[in-house]
Amino acid sequence: MQRNRNKKVDAFAALLKQCTNLTNLTQTHAQILRLSLHTNNSLASTLVTLYASLRSPRHAHRVFSSVPAPALSLFNRAIRAFSKTPSFPSNPIKLYSQMLRNRIRPDNFTYPFVLNSCAALSCPKHGSEVHGRILRTGFCGYLPVCNALIDMYGKCGLLGLAWKVFDEMPVRDVVSYNAILGAHAKAGVDMESARRVFDEMPERNVISWNAMLVGYVNGGELELARYLFDRMPERNVVSWTTMLVGYTKSGCLELGRVVFDTMPERNLVSWTAMITGYAQNGRPGEALRMFRRMEELGMKPDAVTMTSVISATAQLGGPEMANFIESYVDKEMIERNERVLTALVDMHAKCGNIEGACRLFREIPHPDVFSYSALIVGLASHGHGSKALEVFSRMRGEGVEPDCITFIGVLSACSHAGIVDEGLRYWEIMVKDYKIEPVKDHYACMVDMLGRSGRLDEAFEMVKSMPMGPRPEALGALLAACRTYGNVEIAENVALKLLELEPDNTGNYSLLADIYASRGRWDDAARVRVVMKEKRVNKLPGCSWVEVPPSRIRADTALQVT
DNA sequence: TTAGGGTTAG
Secondary structure: OHHHHHHHHHHHHHHHHOOOOHHHHHHHHHHHHHOOOOOOHHHHHHHHHHHHHOOOHHHHHHHHHOOOOOOHHHHHHHHHHHOOOOOOOOOHHHHHHHHHHOOOOOOOOOHHHHHHHHHHOOOHHHHHHHHHHHHHHOHHHOHHHHHHHHHHHHHOOOHHHHHHHHHHOOOOOHHHHHHHHHHHHOOOOOHHHHHHHHHHOOOOOHHHHHHHHHHHHHOOOHHHHHHHHHHOOOOOHHHHHHHHHHHHHOOOHHHHHHHHHHOOOOOHHHHHHHHHHHHHOOOHHHHHHHHHHHHHOOOOOOHHHHHHHHHHHHHHOOHHHHHHHHHHHHHOOOOOOHHHHHHHHHHHHHOOOHHHHHHHHHOOOOOOHHHHHHHHHHHHHOOOHHHHHHHHHHHHHOOOOOOHHHHHHHHHHHHHHOOHHHHHHHHHHHHHHOOOOOOHHHHHHHHHHHHHOOOHHHHHHHHHOOOOOOOHHHHHHHHHHHHHHOOHHHHHHHHHHHHHHOOOOHHHHHHHHHHHHHOOOHHHHHHHHHHHHHOOOOOOOOEEOOOOOHHHOOOOOOOEEO
């Protein structure tokens, strides 16, 4: 009987090896379940690994939890599988605690992956507990275990502890050096120390060179990065992608595109980097075109890719497109992590569906400053000022620290709700409690708020108090308020400054001419129009990056399709 | 076991 069962297990193990997609894997899994072989540790281990490699952590979790007494090997395979999706509910740290409760002793294959998750979740507390156990059980003699410790402390920013592990190791390999090098280079702020490690290490591989490259890129030292890139003894897809990111992050999209087009091989990360480059530099149409090309090549996006695709869609607007993208996320089983959900909240808000934005926000288990800000800004721009302020107060109650963008939402909420004194109070809170230095956009919000409610003198004072000098955003808001309330005196003052800063912006000339006209000062209005003509300032045609169906082209917009 | 891609902006 037992022998027969073992035979079947072997047969299924062989069958599983041939499963290359989710369809035939689930079919084989179904047969395993029918014969009640799913409690077999070895089959369950293979299933968990395969589901994880096909990016189906939910299936993997179901397999794992249906085994009543998981053995060490199954724990190890599951921990390894889930270390790729550390934010998933059954994360390696939980599995590790479970194995200790089950009195199963972790070994040298367990620790590196658990430590990886501690690093990914930035949990040095758990990490040092694991460290303690490693020391007590004598596993510090294993190179991969110590290397993972260096990496974990380095990624959590505890460089002293990383060095302590490094220094106490009797034997080190290139991985140990790379881990400590990466810890210094990553942020790009201490490249001198990184350089010292790099120069002193006994042996270097492509990973060591890439770690230095990343450091220069993240520190904004693009020329040094390029110098290094050109002289590397060996380059792989990571080196090329890092260089590509260097260019796109500093706004050199065209150079980034050249790198992308010339790199010898591209993977999902390279495609995502290029898509993100376009999305973050105001070229959402180009981002979506790249995404389509990537799909046509059969490359499946992941959560990171989709975050940028969603952000690009948000910039283009349109409720149909927003709904399409959301159902795409569902259909392709993209992990709905915090960043994906935040991007979806923002997208729906920008595409006019604030209810959809609120619905998605409720799905976020622990909203952070990004998620709260996206919702607050969204509510404010839809005119739900008091609802935005409610969300802000809930955010503070939850202990989430607002940032400068949150306050842009809060101040514009006050502006739209017409509650000026509240707005002034929030300004105080921003500056005094949160020590946030107001930037030009905050001033623009305040000027807009004071101006809308007719407090033009205070708005003017606000403009004059700007430490960076009057900026077009704030001046424009004040000029608009001057038109609403017919205040020519301030308007002339403001317009003069504004035209000096933005001589090519037609809106400013028109606004001033309108103000003169509304007060019956026809000669002055005409004078502005003449100046406009002399400067050859003509209305700029509307411009779009995407093909728009003819029915949606507004009659008053000259469309320049690129 | 070591290197690359992500969300919020009057």
